[in-house]
Amino acid sequence: MSYKKIYTQVVVIGSGPSGYSSAFRCSDLGLDTILIEKYNNLGGVCLNVGCIPSKSLLHISKVIKESKNLFNIGVAFSKPIFDINKIRQWKDGVINKLSSGIKNMANQRNIEVIFGNAQFLDKKSILVKNGDESIIIFFENVIIAVGSRSKKLKYVPSDDFRIWDSSIALSLPHIPDNLLIIGSGIIGLEMATVYSSLGSQVDIIDSSHELLSHLDRDIVNIFYNAVKKDFNIFLNSEIKEIVPEKNGFLVSRNKENNVRNTKLYNAILVAVGRESNLESLNINKIGLEVDCNRFLKIDKKLRTNISNIYAIGDVTGQPMLAHKGMHQGHIAAEVIFGKNHVFNPYVVPCVLYTDPEVAWVGMTEKEAIHNKIEYESAVFPWNFLGKAISSNFSCGMTKLIFHSKTRKIIGGSVVGSHAGELLGEIGLAIEMGCDVEDIALTIHAHPTLYESINLSAQIFQGTITDMLNLKK
Ligand code: FAD
Numbered sequence: 365m366s367y368k369k370i371y372t373q374v375v376v377i378g379s380g381p382s383g384y385s386s387a388f389r390c391s392d393l394g395l396d397t398i399l400i401e402k403y404n405n406l407g408g409v410c411l412n413v414g415c416i417p418s419k420s421l422l423h424i425s426k427v428i429k430e431s432k433n434l435f436n437i438g439v440a441f442s443k444p445i446f447d448i449n450k451i452r453q454w455k456d457g458v459i460n461k462l463s464s465g466i467k468n469m470a471n472q473r474n475i476e477v478i479f480g481n482a483q484f485l486d487k488k489s490i491l492v493k494n495g496d497e498s499i500i501i502f503f504e505n506v507i508i509a510v511g512s513r514s515k516k517l518k519y520v521p522s523d524d525f526r527i528w529d530s531s532i533a534l535s536l537p538h539i540p541d542n543l544l545i546i547g548s549g550i551i552g553l554e555m556a557t558v559y560s561s562l563g564s565q566v567d568i569i570d571s572s573h574e575l576l577s578h579l580d581r582d583i584v585n586i587f588y589n590a591v592k593k594d595f596n597i598f599l600n601s602e603i604k605e606i607v608p609e610k611n612g613f614l615v616s617r618n619k620e621n622n623v624r625n626t627k628l629y630n631a632i633l634v635a636v637g638r639e640s641n642l643e644s645l646n647i648n649k650i651g652l653e654v655d656c657n658r659f660l661k662i663d664k665k666l667r668t669n670i671s672n673i674y675a676i677g678d679v680t681g682q683p684m685l686a687h688k689g690m691h692q693g694h695i696a697a698e699v700i701f702g703k704n705h706v707f708n709p710y711v712v713p714c715v716l717y718t719d720p721e722v723a724w725v726g727m728t729e730k731e732a733i734h735n736k737i738e739y740e741s742a743v744f745p746w747n748f749l750g751k752a753i754s755s756n757f758s759c760g761m762t763k764l765i766f767h768s769k770t771r772k773i774i775g776g777s778v779v780g781s782h783a784g785e786l787l788g789e790i791g792l793a794i795e796m797g798c799d800v801e802d803i804a805l806t807i808h809a810h811p812t813l814y815e816s817i818n819l820s821a822q823i824f825q826g827t828i829t830d831m832l833n834l835k836k
Contacts, residue, residue, distance in 0.1 A: 367491075368499045370476075372398045374700060375490060375503040377482045377645070380408020382677025382689030383509030384466050389697035390507075391473040398501060399470060400492055402481045402644075405459075406466040408511055409678070410686040412459055413531035418554050420455045421534070422717050425561035429594075429719050433756055446562055452536050483646040487670055505672045505700045508660060509693065510645060512638040512678035517546065520634055521608060528633040530555065540564050540630035544615055547635035548575055548597055550716050555633055556595045557718045566595035567627070569617055571602050579722070579777060580729045582743065583763060586779045587722050590759050594719075606632070640679045657681060664706040666696040674700070688712050711775075713791045715784035720760060723783040725791045727765050727775030738768040742824035744816045746780050748831045751811035757781040762816035764790070764803075766824050771799040776817070786814050793817075800824050 376387040379401035390397040405412055431441045470477050478501075480494030490506065492499045514529035521527060525537060530551050539562050545552045548570035560566045575597060576584050588597070598617070604624060605616040612630040640659050647654070653661045653669040659681035666674045674696040677689030691709065698705045713725040732739040746752040746760035760780020767774050776790035793803055803821035808814060822828040826835030 368497075369502065370398065370499060371502045372396050372476075373504045374398070374507065374697075375400060375482075375501050375505075376507045376509055377490070378408060378509035378511055378641075378677070378679075379406040379466070379477070380509060380511045380677060380689065381410045381686040382511070382693045383408065383507070384470070384693075385690040386507050386509060386676060386693030386697045387475055388469060388473060389694045390700065391475050393697060393701040395697070395701060397473075398476045398478060398503075400478050400480065400482045400490075400501075402479070404479060405463045406470070406477070407459070407463045408509075409513075411462055411466070413534055415686050416459060416462060417455050417534045418530075418551075418558070419717060420458050421451075421536075421558045422554060422719075424451065425557050426719050428561045430756075437756060446539070448536055448539065455534075455536075481644055483644060484650050485646075487650050487672065503672075505674065507693075507696050507700075508645070508668070508673065508675040508679055509677045509689070510641040510679050512640055512684055514634065515637045515639050517634050517636060519603065520546070520606060520632065521613075523608070526612065526631045528631060530633070530635055533559075533633050538631070540612075542567075542612070542627070542629045543631050543633065544569065544613075544627075544629040545633045545635055546570075546603065547637070548572070548599070549635060549637065550714075552633070552635035553591075553716060553718050555635060557591070560594045567598060567629075568595060569598045569601040569603065571600070573600055575599060576716075576722070578728065578730070579724060580763065583722060583724075583761060583777045583779045586759060586761055587716075587718070587720060590720050591718060638678065638684055640681075642679065655681065664708055665699045666692055666707055667699070683712050683714065685712065685714065709795070711791055711794050713787045715787065717784065720757070720780045721783035722777070722779045723787040724777040725775065725787050726773075726794045728777060729763070729765055729775075732765055732775070737774070739765050739774065740768050740824060741765050742820040744820040744823060744831075746813075746816065749811075749813065749816050749819075751813050751815065752780065754811065755781070760813075760816075762786065762820050764817065764820040764824065766800055771801070771824075773798055773800070773803065773821075778816075780813070782813055786817060789814055789817050 373396040374390045375398045376383045377400045387399040480492040482490045482492050489502045533555050543559050543564040543566045545568045548568045556566045601617045607614040612628050616626045660675040662675050676692035678684040695705050695707045711726040716722040729741050742764050744762045747758040752758045763777045765775035773793050778786045800821050804825045808818035
């Protein structure tokens with residue numbers, strides 16, 4: 365068999381946010397770059413079956429909930445009517461628009477995009493196969509950005525129409541009357557928000573004892589009290605049996621004191637975490653090292669144990685977030701170009717796009733206690749916040765964590781509407797090394813939600829006048 369052969373400076377494998385960001389940065393730095401993608405669409409999980417479609421559907425959920433909430437203050441709408449085909453078309457339109465935007469940007473940068481599955485031949489070449497076509501690419505450097513996929517559970521039967529992973533759930537195959545979600549992490553909670561707003565009765569079950577266990581309880585309690593009206597969350601629960609039935613699955617789970625509970629669900633979504641996409645790459649052949657969870661090991665320059673092979677994004681493990689991967693993508697390109705850059709952020713922000721949203725960056729109070737850090741927290745409840753009250757969503761809280769001695773901000777968590785947007789200021793303040801005066805003395809616009817960050821800092825300082833000053 366004869367193979368087409370290509371020589372290049374950099375090959376990026378995977379066109380998700382990490383991959384396309386690094387390919388674009390490489391090209392902008394003048395490096396001859398090729399981007400490989402095994403599916404026909406660019407953009408990876410984030411764009412096709414992750415961040416973007418989930419946020420499109422969550423936007424609909426938010427509007428539905430907000431219009432329902434208006435009923436209590438004298439504005440009534442009739443019950444929403446769902447045209448699932450139209451919703452699906454709109455969501456797919458958003459994906460296609462962004463995906464073709466990536467393709468255009470690759471073209472404008474003269475990046476060659478090759479569709480096909482890549483696998484290593486040795487440390488300097490890969491084979492890309494697409495149907496009958498095969499290409500060997502010889503490279504100086506390669507950036508692995510092959511991402512991750514949903515974990516499966518062995519005891520859950522397969523059935524694409526009724527047993528879902530997040531990709532199937534986002535394709536809106538149907539709206540089940542009863543949906544069981546296994547896993548109360550970010551994806552499980554976001555999907556519960558979507559499907560409950562579209563009319564499904566949703567139960568989430570999880571074996572862990574605490575919801576969002578890494579977050580502070582005061583933040584989680586506000587979140588839980590708000591969402592428990594929309595869906596059920598059963599913690600400490602384990603599935604004992606799943607029996608396929610004509611119109612769904614009879615699921616038995618243990619309740620407290622080992623009492624069994626059995627219920628019929630029309631569909632089950634498994635959302636128990638993600639694993640790396642390394643199988644097809646043939647990494648054993650070249651001796652790439654992985655950690656105990658099979659994510660690629662990298663150093664601060666994003667190099668693997670082989671000096672011309674870099675790895676970025678989900679395939680390098682937690683936090684598995686698009687913005688982490690994009691940032692890594694830039695650093696890897698710059699290191700290959702010869703800059704002395706490292707991936708060393710103080711913080712990576714996280715947002716749970718439910719209703720209310722939960723957002724956190726830097727240290728939580730829990731972590732500060734665990735790490736024996738001398739800290740003080742300042743909490744501003746949104747029922748004192750003019751913008752929140754006047755917008756009919758005063759259920760919320762902004763919480764900042766300051767170092768007691770340096771008075772620098774080291775973390776922040778927000779629960780409430782638009783919490784994710786408020787995180788920008790907190791993240792920047794931490795990266796810039798701001799202390800409490802910097803935040804408390806910066807004039808924030810009134811009435812806004814981000815004012816709550818300024819007011820939290822005033823609580824820490826003891827200068828607050830918008831609520832009782834306990835430090836007076
Ligand atoms: P991916 O996006 O997984 O892309 C990897 C690409 O590599 C894929 O296109 C794949 O086809 C390709 N590939 C794999 N193997 C090969 C091969 N051998 N040859 C060629 N190509 C290959 N993150 C956020 O920050 N915010 C969110 O709101 C958010 N929401 C999410 C919602 C859901 C439902 C899910 C599942 C994830 C969400 N994430 C979110 C996580 C985010 O999608 C990932 O962190 C991000 O996509 C990782 O980017 P990546 O480039 O590392 O990998």
